[in-house]
Amino acid sequence: MAELQFREAIKQAIDEEMESDENVFIMGEEVAEYNGAYKVTEGLLDKYGFRRVIDTPISELGFAGIGVGAAMNGLRPIVEFMTFNFAVLAADQIINHASKARYMLGGQVSTPIVFRGPNASAGQLGATHSVAYDSMYAMFPGLKVIYTSEPEDAKGLLKSAIRDDDPVLFMESEQMYGLKGEVTEEEDFTIPIGKGKIKRDGDDVTVVATGKMYHIAQNAAKELAKDGVECEIIDPRTIKPLDMEMIVESVKKTNRCVVVDESHPFGGLASEVGFLIQREAFDYLDAPVQRVTLPDVNAPFSKPLFDLWLPDAKNVVEAVNTVTYRK
Amino acid sequence: MAKKKDEGIFAPVGISKEGDSKIDKAVDLPDPTNKTHKQLKLKNDQVLEMFEMMYMQRRFEERAMQMYQKGKFGGFLHLYIGQEAISTGTVFAFNDDDDIITAYRDHGWGLVRGVTPKEGMAELYGKATGCSKGKGGSMHFAKVENHYWGGYGIVGGHIPLGGGLAFANKYKDNGRVMACFLGDGAVDQGALHETMNISQLWSLPAIYVVENNGYSMGTAARRHTVNEIVDRAKAYGMKSKVLNGMDVFTVYEEMQKIAKDVRKNSEPWFVEIRTYRYRGHSMSDPQKYRSKEELEEYQKIDPIERLKSYILDKNIAGEDEIDKIQEKIEDTVLEAIDFAEDSPFPEDDALYEDMFAGEPYFHH
Numbered sequence: 097m098a099e100l101q102f103r104e105a106i107k108q109a110i111d112e113e114m115e116s117d118e119n120v121f122i123m124g125e126e127v128a129e130y131n132g133a134y135k136v137t138e139g140l141l142d143k144y145g146f147r148r149v150i151d152t153p154i155s156e157l158g159f160a161g162i163g164v165g166a167a168m169n170g171l172r173p174i175v176e177f178m179t180f181n182f183a184v185l186a187a188d189q190i191i192n193h194a195s196k197a198r199y200m201l202g203g204q205v206s207t208p209i210v211f212r213g214p215n216a217s218a219g220q221l222g223a224t225h226s227v228a229y230d231s232m233y234a235m236f237p238g239l240k241v242i243y244t245s246e247p248e249d250a251k252g253l254l255k256s257a258i259r260d261d262d263p264v265l266f267m268e269s270e271q272m273y274g275l276k277g278e279v280t281e282e283e284d285f286t287i288p289i290g291k292g293k294i295k296r297d298g299d300d301v302t303v304v305a306t307g308k309m310y311h312i313a314q315n316a317a318k319e320l321a322k323d324g325v326e327c328e329i330i331d332p333r334t335i336k337p338l339d340m341e342m343i344v345e346s347v348k349k350t351n352r353c354v355v356v357d358e359s360h361p362f363g364g365l366a367s368e369v370g371f372l373i374q375r376e377a378f379d380y381l382d383a384p385v386q387r388v389t390l391p392d393v394n395a396p397f398s399k400p401l402f403d404l405w406l407p408d409a410k411n412v413v414e415a416v417n418t419v420t421y422r423k
Numbered sequence: 424m425a426k427k428k429d430e431g432i433f434a435p436v437g438i439s440k441e442g443d444s445k446i447d448k449a450v451d452l453p454d455p456t457n458k459t460h461k462q463l464k465l466k467n468d469q470v471l472e473m474f475e476m477m478y479m480q481r482r483f484e485e486r487a488m489q490m491y492q493k494g495k496f497g498g499f500l501h502l503y504i505g506q507e508a509i510s511t512g513t514v515f516a517f518n519d520d521d522d523i524i525t526a527y528r529d530h531g532w533g534l535v536r537g538v539t540p541k542e543g544m545a546e547l548y549g550k551a552t553g554c555s556k557g558k559g560g561s562m563h564f565a566k567v568e569n570h571y572w573g574g575y576g577i578v579g580g581h582i583p584l585g586g587g588l589a590f591a592n593k594y595k596d597n598g599r600v601m602a603c604f605l606g607d608g609a610v611d612q613g614a615l616h617e618t619m620n621i622s623q624l625w626s627l628p629a630i631y632v633v634e635n636n637g638y639s640m641g642t643a644a645r646r647h648t649v650n651e652i653v654d655r656a657k658a659y660g661m662k663s664k665v666l667n668g669m670d671v672f673t674v675y676e677e678m679q680k681i682a683k684d685v686r687k688n689s690e691p692w693f694v695e696i697r698t699y700r701y702r703g704h705s706m707s708d709p710q711k712y713r714s715k716e717e718l719e720e721y722q723k724i725d726p727i728e729r730l731k732s733y734i735l736d737k738n739i740a741g742e743d744e745i746d747k748i749q750e751k752i753e754d755t756v757l758e759a760i761d762f763a764e765d766s767p768f769p770e771d772d773a774l775y776e777d778m779f780a781g782e783p784y785f786h787h
Contacts, residue, residue, distance in 0.1 A: 121594070147594070152621070153617075153620060157583065161587060161614065162621060163587060165585060165589075165591070166590045166591040166594070167587070168584065170595065188580050192576075198778065200555065200558055200576075201559055202557070203556065203777035204573070205572070237785070238779065261781035262780055290784065337784040
């Protein structure tokens with residue numbers, strides 16, 4: 097095992113895949129000469145040159161579409177967005193082209209492309225830099241969405257994403273790039289897309305959380321353990337395909353569930369998981385499923401308001417208290 | 424006396440609210456080439472083949488329109504009629520493995536790049552035997568094995584895709600040229616600007632071709648875009664050209680030169696080919712935005728009639744031979760209709776096919 101920062105784990109995945117497949121290249125804003133806005137691509141330009149590590153203008157629509165076209169024509173692009181908040185400008189290419197070209201041409205093309213970059217908020221960046229887009233993209237058929245919480249998951253899943261023959265959105269977080277974690281040194285380590293992981297065992301309540309929210313759930317679980325409430329934390333790691341089987345199995349054991357989702361409340365991962373538990377494990381539930389999400393409000397700048405806006409461990413503890421009827 | 428203040432309207436200066444009755448041609452055509460087919464190194468057979476190709480596109484669409492009006496199939500139907508010289512001249516100018524991508528006015532492009540009339544008609548009918556298995560319909564004709572990457576339905580959305588095809592060609596250093604065709608309406612999309620900037624920046628072997636048929640849906644070019652379209656190229660330092668799209672020899676001659684230059688220098692081009700769309704934007708278009716007289720002006724210089732006269736004048740073929748070609752095509756198109764009608768619709772299972780190249784996954 098090696099202790100790596102999140103950014104290093106991602107870089108290793110990109111580097112290893114570029115080394116083994118000549119058709120893999122990376123492009124995005126600041127990825128080459130600047131060495132990556134968040135230093136994820138540090139050193140890649142020196143190693144691979146401007147042919148395969150490509151700085152783009154601030155033209156999300158343009159370079160995302162060029163990536164999709166290049167994927168159709170036999171390459172395996174990794175398109176980095178400085179944040180998924182900017183990828184909204186490229187939504188036509190992701191939603192209308194990457195996910196649909198194969199189907200509407202009757203299977204004549206494929207689009208093996210990875211769109212990656214930080215997702216959701218990263219402190220006081222204001223309303224336009226703070227939205228979690230994982231659930232939104234998961235709504236579209238044909239798109240796979242990954243949002244990991246730890247370096248090892250990130251490495252293994254990013255490698256799988258780059259090898260995938262279909263479009264994958266791989267989401268990170270500015271606030272997690274420096275996070276350290278043990279990463280296996282197993283050669284050619286990959287994690288299959290669509291498999292969750294039970295990251296904490298417990299009998300009292302199932303807590304589903306991924307990305308940045310996973311760490312909040314862990315903090316809450318530590319607090320609750322002091323009161324003798326044991327959370328089972330499931331990190332689905334992949335929003336779509338969603339490992340619902342793992343969640344349902346856990347709920348059948350704990351009979352209670354809280355979903356911690358960094359999206360706004362309407363139509364997100366939390367509501368989807370809540371619906372599916374209702375359908376798959378109705379008779380096992382001892383309490384209605386609860387969710388912790390952002391409010392249905394834009395991100396404020398002011399620090400106290402921002403802290404109020406972003407879910408924290410306290411919110412998770414409250415939700416667990418609700419499903420365990422402890423208040 | 425105080426000068427009367429201009430009424431605050433949101434339309435270009437000089438556009439009258441009432442609309443005027445004079446024939447105001449939507450596009451000004453540059454002169455066609457004065458070269459003969461021999462000077463262009465085209466053999467007699469090739470000239471006849473060009474005629475056949477253009478006539479096929481015309482009759483295929485005229486018959487498709489009839490079938491649509493009879494209610495044989497639904498969806499959109501954007502006809503290419505009037506613009507056939509562009510697709511025909513281009514495929515003659517290009518290598519067979521050069522890449523072509525276009526928007527939703529795509530039947531003609533399919534037919535010149537290997538979509539058979541049967542596969543095309545069946546696609547319009549939504550049948551399993553269609554070129555895109557009935558999954559795409561009128562807007563998504565494609566024949567990727569012949570380097571025709573298909574028609575796309577979002578105005579301007581396919582322009583970056585074209586840039587990406589060219590990017591991959593450069594990356595693989597395979598010597599292929601990519602041409603992306605778009606309508607004058609797509610010139611107003613930001614996607615064109617972003618793609619042109621990146622293409623020039625990265626020296627992509629790409630040709631962006633505006634088929635300026637005078638109208639962006641029902642809005643005349645002079646009402647939807649400023650200045651000359653071709654002049655956009657100047658802003659990017661991109662090589663450019665304006666062509667007469669009603670003459671197949673002109674398109675052939677110039678596209679051949681441009682493709683040669685792109686292949687040699689790997690530098691992009693921006694080409695405006697002026698043409699005219701005889702039919703409405705789609706089948707539901709009452710065409711109140713233009714006059715019958717304007718349409719007639721362009722029909723006088725119809726590209727197919729023009730080539731037919733040339734063939735007769737130069738004794739490449741006589742009336743009899745032309746008639747035979749036309750009858751053969753008529754039969755082929757009617758056979759295509761029979762084929763489409765007799766073909767099965769896709770099986771229910773097909774609903775879930777072609778979503779993924781790898782392991783399929785569907786959320787339930």
